[in-house]
Amino acid sequence: MKEWNRMQELNEEHSENKEVQELKTDEANNETSSEETEETIESLQAKVKELQDQYLRVYADFENTKKRMLREKDQSLEYAYERFARDLLPVIDTLESALKSVEDSNNDDEVVKKIGEGVSLTLDNLLKILVKHGIEPIDTQGEFDPNFHDAIMQVPSEAHEDGQIVAELQKGYKYKERVLRPSMVSIAKN
Incomplete structure (x- = not known):
């Protein structure tokens, strides 16, 4: 046990x-x-x-x-109107050209004068409407600005300083702050 x-x-x-x-x-x-x-x-x-x-x-x-x-x-x-405004620019150019042709002609015909007045009124009304919607011509007085102007040629000029715009060859337009088409200009070369 x-x-x-x-x-x-x-x-x-x-x-x-x-x-x-x-x-x-x-x-x-x-x-x-x-x-x-x-x-x-x-x-x-x-x-x-x-x-x-x-x-x-x-x-x-x-x-x-x-x-x-x-x-x-x-x-x-x-900027919704930008494309439409750009399409209107050739119409404006044509109206300005027609008005210039009427003014340059030495035609004393009353009908031609009336047509010129009609074109002038149409162009003025169109430009007023465009300005109302923010579309304005680009200023070409004074100094050349590559943001708004295209220099097509340089010309000698005693009346202008070097780089200033001498003449506008084609009018440019801007929509608000955007350039629709730059102005084509000639600039002074001394």
Whole structure:
């Protein structure tokens, strides 16, 4: 019986040792699991921050695109008449040419004078309507400006300083601040 008791004691000790070992293993596993959990949490937090940054960038790009599209829409509406105005320029040129032809002719015929008056009135009314809608002739008095003038030729001139406009060869027009057609001019060369 002693042996039997002794065996039971040893068996109990062995069980206790086994339980202690299991507890130690569980503690080690818990520590490892806890470290892994912390690493996972940190990793997930970094991922969330990265996704938030991406979201903010995409949102900023969207807002910028939206603002640019609104600006382009406003410009499109503001300059909607530009193409139409450009198409009218040859008509104006033709009316001015007809008026000049009538004025240059030394014809005393009453009909020719009446036609000239009609062309003059038509041209004046057309120019007034264009000015009302922001379409104006480009000024060619004074200094040459490459933004508004095309220099076709240089001519010697005692009356003008070097680089000044001597004569307008074709009238230029602008729509608001955009050039529809630059003025063709000759400039002084001394």
